[in-house]
Every structure is written in C-alpha cells, then in structure tokens.
Amino acid sequence: MSDAHEPLANIGALTFDVFGTVVDWRSSVIGEGQALGRARGLDIDWAAFADAWRGGYAPAMDRVRHGELPWTRLDDLHRMTLDRLLEDFGIAERLDETDKAHLNRVWHRLDPWPDSVAGMQRLRRRFILATLSNGNVSLLVNMAKHAGLSWDCVLSAELAGHYKRDPEVYHKAAELLDLPPSRIMMVAAHQDDLQAAYQEGFRTAFVKRPLEHGPEAEVDLSVDPRFDVVANDFLDLADQLVGPPSDTP
Amino acid sequence: MSDAHEPLANIGALTFDVFGTVVDWRSSVIGEGQALGRARGLDIDWAAFADAWRGGYAPAMDRVRHGELPWTRLDDLHRMTLDRLLEDFGIAERLDETDKAHLNRVWHRLDPWPDSVAGMQRLRRRFILATLSNGNVSLLVNMAKHAGLSWDCVLSAELAGHYKRDPEVYHKAAELLDLPPSRIMMVAAHQDDLQAAYQEGFRTAFVKRPLEHGPEAEVDLSVDPRFDVVANDFLDLADQLVGPPSDTP
Incomplete structure (x- = not known):
C-alpha cells in the first residue's frame, strides 16, 4: 500500500506501461496488416x-x-x-x-501516441524513465529505436520471469532501480496495472487513452480515487509533474 | 568462438564495458575524495x-x-x-x-572520458548501445543521468547473477538482446573482458585507455590479433564502424 505521507516530490523514477499507454498498438498493427494485405x-x-x-x-x-x-x-x-x-x-x-x-x-515497430515523445522528453529531465512492460527486452529496445523513445532503463516482465499483474514484476523493478516503491510512480492507461502497482506500494498515474481500442470501443475512464495523478496525455502528465514547458530547464 | 565469416556489417548491438572504458573512474573518485577531504x-x-x-x-x-x-x-x-x-x-x-x-x-557519479558522449551519439544512430558492466542496474542508470550518456539498454552482471568474466554474463546479454553473439560486439579497454566475450562468440573492439590507472601507470596496450577492431577512443571507433562524421546522417 502506498505511504500517503510520502510526497510526490520524492519520486525518483516513473515506470511506464507501454502497449496502449506509450504506443498505439492497434493503429500500427492495422496499418502494417493492410500494407501486407495489399502486397x-x-x-x-x-x-x-x-x-x-x-x-x-x-x-x-x-x-x-x-x-x-x-x-x-x-x-x-x-x-x-x-x-x-x-x-x-x-x-x-x-x-x-x-x-x-x-x-x-x-x-x-509500434508507433507512439502523438504526445508520447515530447512528454517523455520533458519528464526525463526530472525523473528516471523506465519501461515496465510485459514486452520482452529486445522488443522494447527495438520499439524505442523505431518510435524515437528514450528510456533510462528497459525493465520488463522478462527480467522477473513473471507477467504483470503478478507482484514479482513490480518488486523486481523496485529492486533493480534500488528505490523504495513509494518513490516510484507507475504510469499506465490500464486501471488493473495501476491497482496492482498500488498494492505493492507504488505511486500511480492514470493516463487516459480513450482511442486504444479504436474510435468505437468503450474504454473505462473512471478514476479510482487511490490514483495519485490523472492525466489526459503525456504533455498533461509533464505539466502536472514538472510544471509547464517554460518552467522546464 | 567467433564465426569469422559473419561480416561486421551484420552487427546489431554494441555492448560496453563501463568502468575505465566509458568513464574515468580514477579521476572522478580522486576528485570527490579531495573535495570531501577539504570539507x-x-x-x-x-x-x-x-x-x-x-x-x-x-x-x-x-x-x-x-x-x-x-x-x-x-x-x-x-x-x-x-x-x-x-x-x-x-x-x-x-x-x-x-x-x-x-x-x-x-x-x-563518474565522469565520462572526453570522447565518450560524442562517440556514442554517432554510434547510436547505427547500433543498439547497451552497457555490459559489473555495475548494478541502478548504478549504471544513475551514472548515465550524471554523465549525459544515452543507452538503449542497461545490461548488467546483476541481471545474470554472475560477474564478468563469467560466461553467463555474456550469454544473458545475447539472450535479452535476442541476437546471436556473432551480431554483438563487446567494446572494452580490458583485454580479459574482450577475450571472455570472444570465447562466447562475440565480436570485439579494443579501445585503448592508457590513462585509466593514472599518468604514471603502465597499461597493457598490446593487441590480441583476435580482436576485430582496435580504436584509440570512441570517436575513432565511430569512424571505423559508421564512417567519418560527415557521412553520418
């Protein structure tokens, strides 16, 4: 459980869910599929x-x-x-x-959401940015090259030998970053990922990605009151965590 | 053992020794020690x-x-x-x-050699750049922030549960990068690290760091003929692996 007395200012690292949160898997897979179909x-x-x-x-x-x-x-x-x-x-x-x-x-080879690269650049000046994804390490490394994402550290379920939402994945991330969970904020578009991270003591940032499943799908955008931050995209997340762009050194 | 028929053009990732190869640990430790001593x-x-x-x-x-x-x-x-x-x-x-x-x-908080950041920036446009260090993950992540180094992936002895030069460290790197060892080049200033990587099938680049142990220490700069590349610093390494700066897109 999060220690509610630990201020957000003490956060050292942000760990990101990737599929759906950082990259738009659906449009990317459809686009490549259609190209292959034509060929x-x-x-x-x-x-x-x-x-x-x-x-x-x-x-x-x-x-x-x-x-x-x-x-x-x-x-x-x-x-x-x-x-x-x-x-x-x-x-x-x-x-x-x-x-x-x-x-x-x-x-x-998934493409980022339009705000991902710019938002992460601003967040990276203040925090360690790490993936915390079910994607394997090589997938995440290749995706970052493709999408122009810069991570300080690629953390993966592969390193824990457990998939999210197993607690071992969050424990392994805290161990490798050598930070107490209360100094790590999980960033995800998926409530269950955040709730699992919260159970292990992480701080949580919910980023709304209403288009993850396409323009016609319904997505649960309700806000669990235990989430520390709720953001509309990564630019909004940067505004809330590091201040407006002009204040960023 | 390296497959001598695999051309260097097929290399996908460079894995770097860090202490002594990327950063000048000795000057950094002396400098902080002296400041602490004065204080x-x-x-x-x-x-x-x-x-x-x-x-x-x-x-x-x-x-x-x-x-x-x-x-x-x-x-x-x-x-x-x-x-x-x-x-x-x-x-x-x-x-x-x-x-x-x-x-x-x-x-x-070690400082990089003067050529490290610029050389790595050029190399990173062509290759995946990963640490392969005995330093733990958090040490390497914090050092990269301090020194202005950008890695695509932080790989460490900590992930293998073995220190270099145990073969498990090199095996783990190849497994996580999902590349055959013949498509990975170990970059190091230390002959024994390169020789251990060679034994596991990696390509090898020897970067001379004559000042690692200070201006008065003797360093073995002899070249093992099995090394694929020998470079005077990271700019020279970039020249040899990706061509002169003007050719780099």
Missing part, C-alpha cells in the same frame, strides 16, 4: 485481426502464469496467437515463414 | 585511496564467484571495501554514515 492480395478485416491478436494476449500470459507453459517471452506468445489467427482468417497458406516472422515483429 | 579536514592521499578501492574490486567479485558470498551487488561490494579502507587510511571515525553512504555512491 500479398489478402482481403481480410485487419482491424478485427488486430483486435483478435491483442485479445489473445491475456489468455496466453495466463497459460504462463498458471504453469501450463514454462516462462515464454512475449514474442513467442505473440507467435502462437498469430499462427492460430492466420488459420482462423484463412490466410495461413498465403504467407511464407519470412512474412510471418516479420509480421510477428510488428510489435517491435 | 572534513582529512589529509590523505586520495589517488592511493582510489587505486586501493578499485584494487578491492576483483577480489570482492571473486568472493561471490567462489561462493564465499551469495550474490551481492556491486554497490554493496564497494561498501565492504570502503569500510576496510576507511580503517586502513585512519579516517573511519572522521566520517558519519551520511558521508560514507554518499562517498560509496561516487561510482554512480
């Missing part, structure tokens, strides 16, 4: 494909969490789901192994 | 102190390597050596715990 003459609904692929994410991690699979990095879970979806969408025979391997790594 | 009226030979502190580094890691100590991060090994040296130099009673804890973290 290979595949006429499928790539938005449905993207949603189904992401929909396979939690159940795949649950198989690891429940011991049905040994530790398996996200690239390999993505590939298991992809192979099933290619069958379901009737295009498994239309793509060769090179296409499939490349498509699977679309998660390394 | 506390301690008249000791801070160059001898710095050398003795660094001299305790390999024996302390050997205690972990041989199982005499469980896994212990470098901050804590540094502190064990520091406490002994403060006694040896007769100043243990002259510093309070705050001073000692701050002095111990001088290794988080």
Whole structure:
C-alpha cells in the first residue's frame, strides 16, 4: 500500500506501461496488416485481426502464469496467437515463414501516441524513465529505436520471469532501480496495472487513452480515487509533474 | 568462438564495458575524495585511496564467484571495501554514515572520458548501445543521468547473477538482446573482458585507455590479433564502424 505521507516530490523514477499507454498498438498493427494485405492480395478485416491478436494476449500470459507453459517471452506468445489467427482468417497458406516472422515483429515497430515523445522528453529531465512492460527486452529496445523513445532503463516482465499483474514484476523493478516503491510512480492507461502497482506500494498515474481500442470501443475512464495523478496525455502528465514547458530547464 | 565469416556489417548491438572504458573512474573518485577531504579536514592521499578501492574490486567479485558470498551487488561490494579502507587510511571515525553512504555512491557519479558522449551519439544512430558492466542496474542508470550518456539498454552482471568474466554474463546479454553473439560486439579497454566475450562468440573492439590507472601507470596496450577492431577512443571507433562524421546522417 502506498505511504500517503510520502510526497510526490520524492519520486525518483516513473515506470511506464507501454502497449496502449506509450504506443498505439492497434493503429500500427492495422496499418502494417493492410500494407501486407495489399502486397500479398489478402482481403481480410485487419482491424478485427488486430483486435483478435491483442485479445489473445491475456489468455496466453495466463497459460504462463498458471504453469501450463514454462516462462515464454512475449514474442513467442505473440507467435502462437498469430499462427492460430492466420488459420482462423484463412490466410495461413498465403504467407511464407519470412512474412510471418516479420509480421510477428510488428510489435517491435509500434508507433507512439502523438504526445508520447515530447512528454517523455520533458519528464526525463526530472525523473528516471523506465519501461515496465510485459514486452520482452529486445522488443522494447527495438520499439524505442523505431518510435524515437528514450528510456533510462528497459525493465520488463522478462527480467522477473513473471507477467504483470503478478507482484514479482513490480518488486523486481523496485529492486533493480534500488528505490523504495513509494518513490516510484507507475504510469499506465490500464486501471488493473495501476491497482496492482498500488498494492505493492507504488505511486500511480492514470493516463487516459480513450482511442486504444479504436474510435468505437468503450474504454473505462473512471478514476479510482487511490490514483495519485490523472492525466489526459503525456504533455498533461509533464505539466502536472514538472510544471509547464517554460518552467522546464 | 567467433564465426569469422559473419561480416561486421551484420552487427546489431554494441555492448560496453563501463568502468575505465566509458568513464574515468580514477579521476572522478580522486576528485570527490579531495573535495570531501577539504570539507572534513582529512589529509590523505586520495589517488592511493582510489587505486586501493578499485584494487578491492576483483577480489570482492571473486568472493561471490567462489561462493564465499551469495550474490551481492556491486554497490554493496564497494561498501565492504570502503569500510576496510576507511580503517586502513585512519579516517573511519572522521566520517558519519551520511558521508560514507554518499562517498560509496561516487561510482554512480563518474565522469565520462572526453570522447565518450560524442562517440556514442554517432554510434547510436547505427547500433543498439547497451552497457555490459559489473555495475548494478541502478548504478549504471544513475551514472548515465550524471554523465549525459544515452543507452538503449542497461545490461548488467546483476541481471545474470554472475560477474564478468563469467560466461553467463555474456550469454544473458545475447539472450535479452535476442541476437546471436556473432551480431554483438563487446567494446572494452580490458583485454580479459574482450577475450571472455570472444570465447562466447562475440565480436570485439579494443579501445585503448592508457590513462585509466593514472599518468604514471603502465597499461597493457598490446593487441590480441583476435580482436576485430582496435580504436584509440570512441570517436575513432565511430569512424571505423559508421564512417567519418560527415557521412553520418
């Protein structure tokens, strides 16, 4: 549980959820899928494909969490789901192994939300910025190169051998940053991630990403009163945590 | 062993030794020691102190390597050596715990060699740049903030639970970067680090740091013919790996 007496001014590091919070996975996957479809003459609904692929994410991690699979990095879970979806969408025979391997790594090539890079640049002058993602380390490193993101540290479920929202992931982050949880703020668009971080003593910043699941999806934007900060995007988060741009040295 | 047929053009990541290769630990420790000495009226030979502190580094890691100590991060090994040296130099009673804890973290505040930041900026446009250091993750993250270094990934002995030159450290780096060792180049000023990386299949770049142990110390600058690249500093390394500055986009 957070120590409510620890002021926000003592925060040393921000740990970020990545998929959906920093990058717009859905538009990126749809865009690459459509380009591949045009190149290979595949006429499928790539938005449905993207949603189904992401929909396979939690159940795949649950198989690891429940011991049905040994530790398996996200690239390999993505590939298991992809192979099933290619069958379901009737295009498994239309793509060769090179296409499939490349498509699977679309998660390394996701584009940031429009405010992500600029907001993080301002936040990085004051805080240590680290990923705290279920993506494997190489995925996060490649994505940062692609998206122009600069992290002080790439932390991942892979380093804990546990997926969020298992508490071990948050413990490992605090251990590696060598900070008490009360000096770390989890930044995420997902309430359950923040609630799990809160349970381990982290501070929490909820960033609203109403378009994560597309313009027509309903997203839970209600605010848990335990969250320390609620922001509309990373520029707003920077305004709240480091002050307006002109005050940033 | 390196696959001699894998061209250097296929290298995806450079992994850097840090102490002595990227940062000038000796001048930094001497400088902070002298400032502390002036503030506390301690008249000791801070160059001898710095050398003795660094001299305790390999024996302390050997205690972990041989199982005499469980896994212990470098901050804590540094502190064990520091406490002994403060006694040896007769100043243990002259510093309070705050001073000692701050002095111990001088290794988080080391200054880079004059060419490090500029050389790395050029190299980073082409390659993934990662630390591969015996320093713990938080030490490396804090040092990067202090020194103005930008890493794509902070890799550490701490993530392997083994200190260099144990092979597990190099294996863990390749696993986390998800690259075959032949596509990773170890960059170091220390021949034994490069030779250990070579044994695990890494490419090697030897960067000469003749002043690491001070202007009067002799440093082995002989070149092992197995090294792929030999450079005088990071600017020279960038010249050799990415071409002259004007060719860098």
